[in-house]
Amino acid sequence: MTNVEGMTKSEAETRVTDDEFWGVENTPLVREEALTARVYDLEERTARFGEAVIDFAKKIPNNPVTSRIISQLVGAGTSVGANYVEADDAVSRKEFIKNIGTCRKEARETKHFLRMVVCAVPELKSQARILWTEAKELHLIFSKIWRSKE
Numbered sequence: 001m002t003n004v005e006g007m008t009k010s011e012a013e014t015r016v017t018d019d020e021f022w023g024v025e026n027t028p029l030v031r032e033e034a035l036t037a038r039v040y041d042l043e044e045r046t047a048r049f050g051e052a053v054i055d056f057a058k059k060i061p062n063n064p065v066t067s068r069i070i071s072q073l074v075g076a077g078t079s080v081g082a083n084y085v086e087a088d089d090a091v092s093r094k095e096f097i098k099n100i101g102t103c104r105k106e107a108r109e110t111k112h113f114l115r116m117v118v119c120a121v122p123e124l125k126s127q128a129r130i131l132w133t134e135a136k137e138l139h140l141i142f143s144k145i146w147r148s149k150e
Contacts, residue, residue: 042141043088046081046103049134053077053110056124056131065120073113077131080106080138097149104146107139 057074060066080103087099114132118125 042084043081046084046138049131049138050078050081052131052134056127059124059127060117060121066117069113069116069120073110073117076106076109076113077135080110080135093149097146100142100146104139104142107135107142110135111139 054074054077057070057077060070062070083099083102083106087096087103090096090099111132114128114135118128
């Protein structure tokens with residue numbers, strides 16, 4: 001597989017895998033307003049995402065397999081917003097970029113743990129996919145900000 005410009009080899013390889021795993025039908029987004037009133041305020045968007053992750057985690061049955069996944073999912077999903085707030089309050093460009101990079105990593109980690117939830121509890125796939133799509137969008141947003149660090 002060739003390396004798509006601006007994308008690492010692992011990202012290029014996983015794109016097909018992600019689409020195959022989640023399917024190709026249209027996916028709703030994590031928002032309370034209609035699509036015409038999309039949330040462009042990243043602080044609000046990441047806070048809503050964290051809340052949605054918490055609500056979703058409450059639906060996951062707690063057992064020896066899922067207990068660690070639940071804590072990791074909640075940790076990663078809620079820290080996206082926390083790190084964005086830190087980035088927004090950064091006192092230097094270097095600190096801002098560092099915190100945006102952390103947001104980027106936490107969004108990607110959230111995608112991973114959502115996938116693990118589906119492996120452990122397949123009946124939650126449709127709900128997990130909605131969150132996974134939002135995590136992917138956030139990852140792409142933070143990646144764009146992080147890459148324009150100059």
